[in-house]
Amino acid sequence: MSGLIKSSIARKVVMALSGLFLVFFLVLHVTINLASVISPEFFNEASHFMGYNPLVQYLMQPILIIGVIVHFVMGFILEIQNRNARGIGYVKYKGSANAPWVSRNMFYSGLVILAFLGLHFYDFWVHEMTYKYIEVNPEDPTRYYAETVEKFAPFWRTIIYIVSFVLLSLHLWHGFSSSFQSMGVNNKYTPAIKTFTKLFAVVVPLAFAFIALYHHLNPITH
């Protein structure tokens, strides 16, 4: 087992598993976000549950944060090793001749997503922690919808979110199906996995972008 932990294959499996876990989280996230467009009341209820349920707060949230950290740290480790493995670079290297742009630039799309997560955590997670644990405000199950809509009032923030969702789409386009290959799945189901990946990589980020734009264009009028 010690060999397993050090091996390149194990590192790729860790990358794949943490990636698939984050894909699962995206489904949960986009589902709740869509509620903010369809039913503000349900969105408030769901957000309040996520914000105050002990199981979510003290078990699911730490697991999610660990998942994000593992995926990014492993991504950096792999990138450094991969750059070292080449040594002297080519004078002429035609990467576009044999591999799509998305697969060759996962590190850069990942970096943009990481930078976006910094803003996203500042916008929502830091705000939430301040509200609950620093300012120690009382529970208010009706505040979430208004807070969310207000966040998308500035045009610049909406644009940054939408651009980040485009990069998320590109990252998923390669990463989702690639994680199956890393775990040893390449069989008769692979074409179906690749088709589902492309569908997922378009639909989910598009839904996120739509929600951001919807709230920007439909501010709450007092």
Added chain:
Amino acid sequence: MKLYLKIWRQKNASTKGQMVDYTLDGVESDMSFLEMLDILNEELISKGEEPVEFDHDCREGICGTCSLMINGRPHGPDSMITVCQLHMRSFNDGDEIVIEPWRAKAFPVIKDLIVDRTAFDRIQQAGGYISVNTSGRPVDANAIPIAKEMADKSFNAATCIGCGACVAACKNASAMLFTSAKVSQFALLPQGQVEAAERVENMVRQMDLEGFGNCTNTGACEIECPKGISLENIARMNREYLSASVKG
């Protein structure tokens, strides 16, 4: 045709190399790429200059010795061939052709366009073999029934000539396609089952020790492989490795 060549020249493993420009006239379209380099070398020798060193042997796409990065692609612009099978009809009069050695830390340059690929030999030695009875009464391999599909997949994996184009093409200089082909050709056959678990563990360990990069599933290796070795082999090796590691 007249060609403008940019070729990597390096005196030996311990000196720094550089690209050197050469103009070569009178190249015929039916010449092979290696014949074109032969003509360049004859010119250099006649001028009292050091010829360009490059690897070659069978010149019929079997041995896997020739190994040139041509205009940014291993074995040049055509698919499913080695450099010796590449002909000058794939180029036009006046073209600039950039010729470099395979680039990977695990493949250090020995001289000019020749790299040291003994890292592949060490991976093979780590487990690329099977135990067979050589006592004088061996069981005929044909006596063991093998499903056609398995035999075909094993044969396809075994067509890997170990040229290193997969490493050269991969943006991470990963040797997963080569190693997986060597693991798969045995893993798919009953004769390969005796050392199956330790084979994959040892070969992957050696591959990592040599300093090759990690596979990011771009598929560049599969596209550039002159023998069309499939990514399926990498998935199979990953399965074999995980299963062997978990079983201990």
